[in-house]
Every structure is written in C-alpha cells, then in structure tokens.
Amino acid sequence: MDSMKRNVFEIFEKIEKIADPESVEVIAATKTQPLEVVLRAIEGTPIKTAGENRVQELLSKYDERLTWDFIGRLQTNKVKYLIDKVRLIHSVDRPKLLQTIDQEARKKGKLQDILIQINAGGEESKGGILFEEAFEFASLAKSFENIRVRGVMAVTPYDIERSELIKLFDKAKKVFDRLKGDNNDIRHLSMGMSDDYLLAIEHGANLVRLGRAIFGERK
Numbered sequence: 001m002d003s004m005k006r007n008v009f010e011i012f013e014k015i016e017k018i019a020d021p022e023s024v025e026v027i028a029a030t031k032t033q034p035l036e037v038v039l040r041a042i043e044g045t046p047i048k049t050a051g052e053n054r055v056q057e058l059l060s061k062y063d064e065r066l067t068w069d070f071i072g073r074l075q076t077n078k079v080k081y082l083i084d085k086v087r088l089i090h091s092v093d094r095p096k097l098l099q100t101i102d103q104e105a106r107k108k109g110k111l112q113d114i115l116i117q118i119n120a121g122g123e124e125s126k127g128g129i130l131f132e133e134a135f136e137f138a139s140l141a142k143s144f145e146n147i148r149v150r151g152v153m154a155v156t157p158y159d160i161e162r163s164e165l166i167k168l169f170d171k172a173k174k175v176f177d178r179l180k181g182d183n184n185d186i187r188h189l190s191m192g193m194s195d196d197y198l199l200a201i202e203h204g205a206n207l208v209r210l211g212r213a214i215f216g217e218r219k
C-alpha cells in the first residue's frame, strides 16, 4: 500500500480510539503536494476534501474528483476565482472579505459557506480575529445574504505549552458552542493540525486539517 495511504488509515485508527470517527472530518492540507500524490494518498479512505492555502495553487490543482476547501490567507481580489470551486472558506476574518465574498457569491447565484477564523494566540503573524471579536463578527457575517456561517476555524501558536494550547482549544470550543446555540447552520469547529489533532479532537474539534501527518515533512 502507498505509504501515505497507510498514514491516512493510521490517523483514522488513532481518531477511533478517542472519538466517533463519523463525527470528525479530516481534510488533507495539500500545499506543495501534486494532485496525483493527493489522489493516490486519499483514494479509498474517508478523506474527500483537499484544503489549499493559496488561490493559485488551488486553481492549478483543481479537480472535480475532490471537494476543495480554502484554508489560507485570502486577498479580496482573489475571491472571485474561488466561489465556483470551494465548499468552505475557513479563513474569513475581515469585514471587507465578507463583503467581497457576498458580492461574488451573489454574481454566481451561490450561497457561500464560510468559517470565521480566530487567531487564538493573538499572534501578529497570523490572520484571524480575536476571541473578543467573534460574536460581533459573526453577526455581521450573518447579515450577508449570500454567505452562510458554518462555524469557526481556530489557529494556534506553534510553540506553546500543552496546557496553554488546551486553554486555547477550550476557549475556541466555547465560542463555537455559543455561536451554535440554536443556529443549525453552525457545524464545524476546525482546529488541529498534524502535531496536535488528537488533542484538538479531545477538546471539541470536529474538523482537522492534516498535511505532514499524511504526506510527511514538507521539503
């Protein structure tokens, strides 16, 4: 068996030990991986979605055999290229971006699903809104007719203590639960990457974005 496919099955075995695998979605974070590699790795596995973090790269790999999500920083002038192609934009963090997504989605007669990106560690180098801004931003997002808010993506710092990371995951879960309230549209709590996805799932993530755990270290 392809070694990457073996990685995928091992990931699901680990998830099964801590959660109902039906309740957790794994997407492949496919940056720098050629389409053929991605298809080979996930064929016959529960992974159906590729998450790309550059528009150009997504467009060059785009293939209808997969579902595509956008997980990276998004410039407003590139939104128009994504609307036809992506299921979910995980990285929405600015009013201007909401406006542009709404406009472009309307032009194409689409309701665009998005997640609100939260910069859990408040890091300058990362996109995302702060925890305190989440509810105001969510109600703004909900006011756009061609946008549907489906949940939250939390990004966390790389080098922090496990106990600190847990605090941030728990905080993100709280925001998610509050947003969910009685809003049936809210489904996804996207948090956790290769180094911390099991911990994230234990703390409420139901969507994890995995690159290195599937494809190995990036060159």
Ligand SMILES: *Cc1c(COP(=O)(O)O)cnc(C)c1O
Binding pocket: 029, 031, 053, 071, 072, 193, 194, 195, 209, 210, 211, 212, 213
């Ligand atoms: C690359 C990337 C991932 C996956 O990272 P790994 O550590 O390789 O699992 C997840 N989310 C985003 C936004 C990414 O850019």
